[in-house]
Amino acid sequence: MRGIPLIITLLLTVSLAYYIYLPLPEAIQRPWKLMLLDATFRTAVYIAALKQWLGFDHYIISIRRTSEFFDKNPDPEFLPGVIVSDETFSGVPVRVYEASGGEGGLKRGLLYFHGGGWAMGSAKKGAYDKMSRIWSDELNAVVVSVEYRLYPEVQFPVPYLDCLTAAKYFLSAEVLSKYSIDPERVAVSGDSAGGNLAAAVAQEVRTSLYSYSYSVILQL
Template sequence: MGPFSVVFTFLLTASLAYYVYTPFPDGVEEPWKLMLLDATFRTAQRLGFGHYIRSIRRFREVLLESDAGEDFVPGVKVSDVTFSGVPVRVYEASGGQGGLRRGLLYFHGGGWALGRAKKGSYDKLTRIVSAELDAVVVSVDYRLYPEVQFPEPYLDCLAAAKHFLSAEVLSRYSVDPERVGVSGDSAGGNLAAAVAQEISQDSSMTVKFSAQALVYPALQALDFHTPSCIQNQNIPVLSRSSLVQFWIQYLGVDLSLKEPFLSNQHSGLQQPLLTPELRARFNWTLLLSAEHQKNQSPVVAGQGLEGILEKAPGLLDIRASPLLANPEVLSKCPKAYILTCEFDVLRDDGLMYTQRLQNVGVQVTNAHYKDGFHGCFSMLFWPLEFDVGRRAFRHYISWLQDNL
């Protein structure tokens, strides 16, 4: 190899290392694997054509969303149907002792823009859940951005939930009406929490959820300066900038307002709709332990986006931000499992919701992973395998076995 080739190889290697490397705090599990994943996603976004969401979807379909196949978990029957016009995939375990089984409604994550119930890690995950719980699992393919915005994904999920909870459908699938839960991760955790709230207070529903399992849920869009947002703002798989982008896309806010949202100008003191009572519902200085406040101070803008709450009412709608629900609504919610990760911008959303539910007497189990990061729960399969993901999934299954 000549001098030019040596220099070229060195420069190429150095450039790749610089592109891939992201400084992480101590405690992040398998950081180089996470760096490579982050670099791959960044590359897919930059090289894509057309809308960047569709570019990432194409990338995921090629590399990450292969079909699991019938042999992945033998004994689980899979069928694609619609519930009230909403596409769902139903997984029916056949290895139990007969009789009535558990039922679980699952909403996948992906920032209300990515992910599919019928492909990749979510298909594999729900097959395993069905088998291990001897359950009927219904995974919902709700509509996504940019094709739709709030409240359409929520309405899809609510329609599917009401259909599943009907006596006729539960009987058809031999599901015990006393053991039906709702679950989801990230944006899916948001949808699961919102649907659980609505079903719990709907007097027309004779069957209600007996449990909710929320995995690092996104629960509010008014404060992007929580301690976890600042601590983990550059940690893959979900940066603070990406979190804000997903929220404003979902809520139909003009994308040009991303920087003001990052500065909390949308929730400034001049917003008359943000009463002291409402602010207290997402005030992390009241709802987080000293350990998780990280010696940080709240950021509340004095001036900002005048009238934004009137122009984007979804910001205050509990169907989009379940953390903002009043105590009366929360008190009717089913017992909860809330999984949080230390290295996740959404950590404090989950911890605040845990505290608010506990304050009104709801039984809550908070499973906190000090070495966890956003997305790890579904990273169980090659090439995205993380030990913390396997541990988190096992504990989730154990809780559902005991509580559903």
């Protein structure tokens, strides 16, 4: 009887090691750290599925909360020369990053849409905030990162419409002048789902500008 707790402990240890272990290339540094991270997210997925099955919470929202736990809050001391402000462009929340260098001249403009499968991610946290600060500083640019609404709180095409609304507001002559942006040097960018949004927004804006120019020519 005394050996039963030892056997149970041994079985649990072996099971846990089997659950965590993940074959990885030898060149990867600190493989156990990656294995633990992978096991953590797999566990979060299983728990999220169980919570949705029990009717406690939506699957995506549960996973989002877990991922947000690992996102570090912005460090205000990182590139302090970049001015960061939270604004709304026609009702759409955005975070604006303004490089303090290059006084007296027009700056580049960059409209950015974060990734996350249209369901996760935030312009204001973790790597996205850090990247926007770096781009603003190194490019001497005004970076606008859009906090578009996510699934399941909204359905398609709301995220796209949020991004398009923010883009049209940002590209207005008044706003470009306010932030001292050169209208000839404005880019639209994004990663993953944000790349899809960037492509769709760029095409729509281009089509709208072409249609406007064509109507002006016809009037003339």
